[in-house]
Amino acid sequence: MTLKMDLQACLDYYCQLAEKNNTIDPDLYEKYNVKRGLRNKDGTGVLVGLTEIGEVHGYILDEGERTPDHGRLLYRGIDIWDIVRGFQQEGRFGFEEVCYLLLFGELPDKKRLEEFTHLLAEHRSLPDGFVEDMILKAPSNDIMNKLARSVLAAYSYDPNPDDISIRNVLRQCIELIARFPIMVAYGYQAKAHYYENKSLYIHLPKTELSTAENFLYMIRPDNQYTSLEAELLDLALVLHAEHGGGNNSAFTVHVVSSTGTDTYSVIAAATGSLKGPKHGGANIKVMKMIEDIKNNVKDWHDEEELRNYLIKILRKEAFDRSGLIYGIGHAVYTLSDPRAVLLKQKAAELAREKDMEDEFGLYLAIEKMAPELFVAEKKVDKVVAPNVDFYSGFVYKMLNIPIELYTPIFAISRIAGWCAHRIEELVSGGKIFRPAYKNVLGKKSYIPLEQR
Missing domain, CATH: 1.10.580.10 (Citrate Synthase, domain 1)
Incomplete structure (x- = not known):
């Protein structure tokens, strides 16, 4: 007799099983000094290779201390x-x-x-x-x-x-x-x-x-x-x-x-x-966030109203509840992202041509307020500035390019x-990439089917 199984009907059980048996105790990452995301504790990337193609500079590293610098x-x-x-x-x-x-x-x-x-x-x-x-x-x-x-x-x-x-x-x-x-x-x-x-x-x-x-x-x-x-x-x-x-x-x-x-x-x-x-979809998140701000802030020119709504976003009370102001901050850049600065300059020209200076002003206002609010709300001393994604979506919008x-x-x-x-x-290169993963489960005995 052939059994007909409905995958959708089984997925609830499968999902619970998959989540239960793939959850690793977060403390173990600390115990074994695992560089999650290939990141060091200070947020810098683990050095895994050398290149002569591109260089990204965002801070000065002196005796382990990071000093913010223009990108x-x-x-x-x-x-x-x-x-x-x-x-x-x-x-x-x-x-x-x-x-x-x-x-x-x-x-x-x-x-x-x-x-x-x-x-x-x-x-x-x-x-x-x-x-x-x-x-x-x-x-x-x-x-x-x-x-x-x-x-x-x-x-x-x-x-x-x-x-x-x-x-x-x-x-x-x-x-x-x-x-x-x-x-x-x-x-x-x-x-x-x-x-x-x-x-x-x-x-x-x-x-x-x-x-x-x-x-x-x-x-x-x-x-x-x-x-x-x-x-x-x-x-x-x-x-x-x-x-x-x-x-x-x-x-x-x-x-x-x-x-x-x-x-x-x-x-x-x-x-x-x-x-x-x-990664590449970050500017879409910026655009969706801006639309949310436009829908919930009645007067874009009212700095206090805009500031209060940005605080709500940071407190996970508004937009997607992530606590992020998308387009602000970068893994490497601190004081500035040169791509954002260059794009912003040219975007100002197109905003005038397209009669979109009012909306461009909203971006400028958020750029001005966000870094200060980020430090105040997150209780950190991290220096943040707009990254390229903050302005690229607005540029594509002015070019009448569909968001997809x-x-x-x-x-x-x-x-x-x-x-x-x-x-x-x-x-x-010459060598195949083969980083290490440590098994933290330990041994288990095989149980015959009739005994399970």
Whole structure:
């Protein structure tokens, strides 16, 4: 006789069993000096590798004491401020130059930059049949999941997918950097059509447009965008392209690459990491928090009313009861996050163009109040400032970009850093990552089925 079991009916019992038998006494982590989250007691990261790709500086460490400092972000040793100032003063887009710098370790001259930019443009188009078979026939309500699936599907279209020689991996990386915006744009169009009953727009990328311009061109029904919109999106891509080897998705790249697996498996794993709300989805939490504040604070200009509501958020009495003011504070940065400062400056220009200065003023007010309230309510002396997520969501909103594209845009940018870290791991790594876990359960006897 065949038994028919309903999984849903069994899940209550299974859930209780799983939680009971996977709960570890928190005191044991202290007893065995476990670096949970690969973090030291003082919040710094456990040193597990070396890199020459990106550097994040947020404080000065002297004899074990951390002194807050203004944040610095360096790509291949070059300060992000200098990089941004360089291409903006020359009136050009910077993301392609940053991709070259991260991949190859030096700035391109004019000829090499034009060559590389043209190379990306020539490889944007997806393989024959890919759009229909891999995107339109299997749409997803979540674009990050669709992106990860598209990356894995690209393996099947690659004539040499498993070769991990640097030459072949570079070829794969250049193709993926070029195609990520198209995969995201088409994944979004498929979602909008099949899940929201909107018209389906499949715009072919243009070789003469930059990465930022092409993305705006492809996601908008009328293909229209302003120069300032493209400049701001390009800046966002530049600022999100790399953030050191210790962030979760870059570390994922190192861990999975160390096994010797193919490029597509590595980048799909990093995409899954970035999807998490504690990583790439943070700006969405900021946007939801801002909407909650707008709904509950009648007068945004009333500092006392706004202050009182922020206190409620910190006391877990409002918004999602997490006690967090999203977008304020960072694991490394203290006095400032250079990405937030740069994005804020350009966002002010677009706010004027879009007549959204009033809402921009709300962000400025929260930025001013939050650090002081955080210290007062949390009873800690930690110095906090806005991070890049605080302003990036507002920037995308001003660009009329749907909220479900916020994290995928992060991926379009960060693929450059991921590819650089993959190459670095293949060239200089050499050992598979194998950290230790201590079993704290002890031995148990096997009990025959009839005696249980």
